[in-house]
Amino acid sequence: MTTATTPSELEDYWEQLDCGFPRVKPVFADCMREALATLSGQGVEAYISNARFLGKMGRGAEPILIFLEEWPTVASRLGEEALPAIMECIRRMTKSPNGNAITPFLQSLPVTARRLQSPQQLRDYLDIVLDFMERTTGSIHGIHQTFPSPGLPEFFKKIPLLLGQLSLEGLKNWVEYGVRYYNDHPDRQIDYFSLQSADSRAVLQRERHGTLLVDNERRLDMYLRGLWHDEGQLIPYSGAFDELRKPIPYYDKLGIRLPDMYDDFIRPSPAGGREGERLPAGEIVVSGLDRYRAVLAHIAGHRRWTTAIFADNFAPFQRMAVEFLEDSRVEYLAMRVYPGLRRIFMALHPTPAEDACDPELESGVRHRLTMLSRAILDSRHPYKNPHVVEFAQRFHMLMQQGDMSTPEIAELAVSFVAKARRQSDQLAKMHFKDTVVDYRDDNRQMWKFIEEGDEEEAFDEPRKVEPGEKITGLPPRHYHEWDYNSQSYRPDWVSVYESLHPSGNAAGIDRLLAKHGALAKRLKKMLDLLKPQDKVRIRYQEDGSELDLDVALRSLIDYQSGATPDPRINMSHKTSGRNIAVLLLLDLSESLNEKAAGCDQTILELSQEAVSLLAWAIEKLGDPFAIAGFHSNTRHDVRYLHIKGYSERWDDQIKGRLAAMEASYSTRMGAAMRHAAHYLEKQQADKKLMLILTDGEPSDIDSKDGRLLIEDARQAVKELDRQGIYTYCINLDHKADEYVADIFGKQYTIIDRVAQLPEELPTLFLSLTK
C-alpha cells in the first residue's frame, strides 16, 4: 500500500508509541492512516499516548492492538472527548485485580458506541461498569480487593446482546440483580453474567420492554422530515440515572434529546396511577413509537411557531404559566395541521383530579396550570374552577382570531396567574402529582436572557474534525466472527485490510498458458459448446432482425383470404442465459509453498496456472469476473489482495499481479469471504458464484480451538447464501473430508491429484455454470 503520510512522520509516531510487540508493527501504518483521517490533532496525540499506556500495562499485545484499530471508529461515533472517561475506567481496572477485564472491555467498545451514541450515555454506562466492578471485586468472605470480579469479563462479552435488548435503565437493573444475589458465589456470578443461568435470562426478559430509540431512529427521522419538514439529530438520554428528577426532552442546536426508551402507554387502571405501571394485560393506548412522535410533533411545533422572549421580565410562576400556555398553543396549531395528534395528546396528557391539591398544605400553581392545559386540549374536561374554564375559553377565542404569537400568549398567561392567584401559591411544597406532560420539552428554547451567559449550556460539544492528511490506503473494514461456543457473533472482531496485489512479470503467465496449449484447445471446444446455445430465437416479433418465413406466409394467406393477418412476422435473436457474476477467492497462506504430491511444482505454481486458465476461459465467455487473494496473521490483520476487479480486463496488468502471487501466513477464511461478498453482492447478475480455492482448513495462529474458524466459515457460507451468493470450494487438501462438508455442505470438490488442477479448475467451472 502507498501512503500519503510520510514514512518519517509515521516513524515519529511509531517511536512515540514505543511498542515492542511484533504483531503491532504490521498494522500500525494502516491504523495511523485511519486515525489521521478521523481524529483531530489533539485526538491523535491522545491516541498515541493512550495506546502507549495500554502497551505497557503488562497485559500483552491485545489491548494496544484493539485500541489502535477500534478507537478511530469509536471516536467518530462518540466523540474524542469520551476517551478520558474510558481510560479512567481502564486505569481503575489495572489498579484493582481486574486487569483480565481490560481486553473484553476494549473489544466491546465498538458495539457499545454504536448503541449508546452520546457521551452522556457512555458516562452513564461506565458508571454502571465501575459500580459493578467495585462491588464484585474481592469481596468474597470479606477479603478485600484480592480477587478479580468474576462476572465482569463475561459481562463485556455479552454487552452486544444486552445493549441490543435493554435500555441503560434495564441494563442497570439487570446488573443490580446479579451483583446483589451472586456476590458471594463466583461460579454462579459467572453463570449469571454470561447469561447461562435461568434467572439471568428471566431478569433480562423482565427488563426488556419498551420501544428503543436506537431501533426507530430512521422512522422518527422520516416522521420529522415527512410530516414536519424538519430535521435534527436524535440523541438519546437515559432516564435511569437521575432518580430525583427525570430528565425531560429538549432540543438545541446540536439536536433533539429524547429518552432512550418509551414503554407503550397502557390505559391507566381506574384506581389511579397515571401510567398504569406496565400492566401486563392493559390495553395499549399509545405505542412507544407514537410517544416519540408526540414529542417530535411538540418540538417541531415549537420550532415552527415559537419565538424566544426575554425571561428577565417574568417572575418564576409567570414563566411557568407562559410555558404551559405556549405548549398548549403549539399543540393546538400542530393538531390543526394533523388532527390525528389529538388522540395521542389526549391519551398522554394527565388529568389531575380537581381536588387532589390541598391548598392549605401545598402550592397549587402547577396543578392549576395542568388543569388549564387539559381544559384547553379536552373540551369534555371535568373542571369547575372558574378561572380554568374562563381561560380555556379565552384561549380558544383568541386562537380562532389568529395563530397568536409567543408574546401574546405570555400576556394571556400573566393575566391568568394574576387572576387565579391564591395565598398558598407561595408555599414551599409544590403539588406535583399528575402535572407532568411527558411528551413536552423543557422549553429552554423559549427564553432569551438579557444577561449573557444565563443560558443553560449544552452538555456535549461538537467534535472537531481537523482536515487530516490525505489518505490513499483503504481503512480496515471490521467484520464479525461466529463463536460457535456461545452461538453468537463477536462483533467487529476481525480487521480486513485490502490492498492491490503487487505486480510482477506478465510474460510468466503467458508462458504458463502456452505450456497448456493443448488443454486450452480442449477448453476452447467446451467453451464453444457453451456459447452457441446462448443465442435464443424470439419469434412473433412485429419488428425484428429477420423475416420469419413461416409466420409471414401464414399472414399473407390470411390477408389474401380476407382474414386479419398477424403482423408479427419477424423474428430476432437474443443472447440469453449466461448472467453470472463470478468471484474467485484464493487462499494465499503459507502452506501453498509446499510441493504438491506427485510432481515437482509447488501448489502455488499450480494454482497460478489453473487460475490463469480459468481467467482466460471466463474472459472468453464474457462473464463478469473478479479475483482476489487472502491470508491472515491473527484477527487484527487479515489481508485481502485485489488481483482483478470486475471492471478490469484480463490483460498484462492482471497477469502481472498473478505472476507475483506469494504465499504466507494463515487462513482466516470467513472474514475474507465476507469481504469478498460485499463486492460480489454489488454485481447485477442473476447468479452470483464465489469460488474458493484453498489447500487446507481455516486456521489462524491466534485461534487455538481448531473448530472455531471452521464453524465461522460455515456461518459465512450461510450468510452468503442469504445474500444470494452461491459458494463453492475447490479444495486441494486430501484430508479435507474431515471438515470441508461441514463448511460447504455439498458445494465442494476435493482435488486429490493437485497436478491436475490446471485442467480441473476450468472444467469444473464450466460444468458448474452450464
Place this chain on the structure above:
Amino acid sequence: MTNIDQYKVHQEPFYQAQGDEIALYEAAYAARLPVMLKGPTGCGKSRFVEYMAWKLDKPLITVACNEDMTASDLVGRYLLDANGTRWLDGPLTTAARIGAICYLDEIVEARQDTTVVIHPLTDHRRTLPLDKKGELLEAHPDFQMVISYNPGYQSLLKDLKQSTKQRFTAFDFDYPAPAIEAEILGKETGIEAGLSAQLVKIGGAARNLKGHGLDEGISTRLLVYAATLIKGGVEPRAACRMALVRPITDDADIRDTLDHAIDAVFG
C-alpha cells in the same frame, strides 16, 4: 389521406396554470421552437401539452417512449401487403407531414440510438430523412417537437445526451403548490375542498422524504386517483393507503411513516 381531425383535441382539457407557462409556450410555438418539459412523473406535463394543443387548435400526436422502441417505431416501416409491401408512416412522420405537435413522453425511457432520429427535425433543417423509403420529408410549417423528461431518475444510463438537450427550450415543472394542487383535485374529481387539502398534505409528507428513502414523492396523478376512489365511496384512509402509499414504496419504515401521516391528517 390521414385524417387530421382525429388528432385534434376537441374538448377543452382542464388545465390549472401554475405560472406563466401558457404564454411562454405560445411564444415558443409561434417560433416553432422545440420544447422540453422537465419534471417528476404525474405533475401535469402531459395535461399541459394536451391543453396547449387544444388552445392552439393543432393536432397532437403522443408517443409513450419505452426501452424496446426502435427508430422505425417512430419513423415508419414497410409492411406486407396483398401486392407485396406497403410503407406505413410512424407517428413522428405523420406529425411532421400533417403539422401536428409531436409529444414524446418520458423520452429517456427510449434508447439513445432511437432518440437521435429527432435531431434533424429539431434544428433549422426541420426535415426527417426516411432512409428505408428514400424520402427526405420536409416538416409541415405547423409541426412542433415536444419531449418530456424526468430529471429525478438520474442515472448514467438514463439521461438525455447533451446534444439532444441542447436542441430544446425547457420548462421546469413540479408538483403544484398546495392550494393549486387542492384546486386541481377538486376540479378533476369533484371532492370537497377540505378533503382535497388533506390529500395534498399527505402528498407533501411523502415529497419531503424524497431522497431519504423515496426516489419520487406522491404525484398529482396519484392524488387524483385517491380522490377518485374516495368520490367513488371508498373509505378515505383505505383509499389513501391503496392509491398513495402502496404504489410508491416497499420500504417498511416509509410505509409506516406515511400510514401514520394518513392517520394524523384524517384524525
